[in-house]
Amino acid sequence: MRPTHRRLVATAAGLMLLPVALVGCGLGGGGEDESATKPARAPAEEAATRSRERVQAYLDAMAAKDVDAGRSQLCALLHDGFDLGATGPNGDFADHFQVPEAAITDIRPGPLGQEVRVSVSVTAGKRTVTRPLVFTVTRDGGDWCIAGEAPGGPAATPTGVSPSPAS
Numbered sequence: 001m002r003p004t005h006r007r008l009v010a011t012a013a014g015l016m017l018l019p020v021a022l023v024g025c026g027l028g029g030g031g032e033d034e035s036a037t038k039p040a041r042a043p044a045e046e047a048a049t050r051s052r053e054r055v056q057a058y059l060d061a062m063a064a065k066d067v068d069a070g071r072s073q074l075c076a077l078l079h080d081g082f083d084l085g086a087t088g089p090n091g092d093f094a095d096h097f098q099v100p101e102a103a104i105t106d107i108r109p110g111p112l113g114q115e116v117r118v119s120v121s122v123t124a125g126k127r128t129v130t131r132p133l134v135f136t137v138t139r140d141g142g143d144w145c146i147a148g149e150a151p152g153g154p155a156a157t158p159t160g161v162s163p164s165p166a167s
Contacts, residue, residue: 044109047109047114047139048107048114050114050137050139050144051107051113051114051116051135051137051144052104052107052116053144054073054116054135054137054144054145054146055073055104055116055118055135055137055146056104057069057072057073058070058073058074058135058146059099059102059104059118059120061073061093062092062093062099062102062120063099063100063102065093065095067086067087067093070082070086070092070093071083071086073145073146074145074146074147075138075140075145075146075147076140076145077147078146078147078148092149096124096125097122097123097124098122098123098124099120099121099122099123100121100123100128101119101120101121101130102118102119102120102121103118103119104116104117104118105117105118105119105132110136112136112138112147112148113136113137113138113139113147114136114137114138115134115135115136115137116134116135116136116137117132117133117134117152118132118133118134118135118152119131119132119133120132120133131151131152132151132152132153133149133150133151133152134149134150134151134152135148135149136148136149136150
């Protein structure tokens with residue numbers, strides 16, 4: 001059986017594309033280390049450290065009523081909402097609230113990033129209330145930022161994390 005011209009052309013084209021297909025599959029990659037081009041996952045220790053730093057900076061900004069410093073700790077997607085509510089009647093930076101104490105009580109991985117649990121004491125007039133909050137901190141590009149803030153449940157038992165008072 002003699003190969004036809006069409007079969008020869010198809011076979012030749014297939015053989016010419018084979019190296020390209022193998023490179024795409026990771027075979028015959030020409031010596032380039034693929035892991036060097038992908039961003040490495042942050043180790044758990046770095047994630048906890050960066051999350052603590054972001055949340056502590058936010059708590060410090062709340063205590064100092066420094067809206068710009070607080071905003072800079074948030075992921076860009078939260079900026080518009082923050083701008084609308086931060087100094088409003090129930091905002092974290094409202095003039096009638098004082099933050100005499102804020103402490104990080106726990107840091108652990110969560111489904112959307114690192115969950116940083118805090119205990120915040122807020123004074124309005126003569127009344128002081130302590131509330132638990134949970135901040136979600138994630139990596140956005142090459143930087144870490146706060147991606148969410150929610151009411152916390154019952155106070156978590158610290159797991160090797162020492163509370164830090166607001167400055």
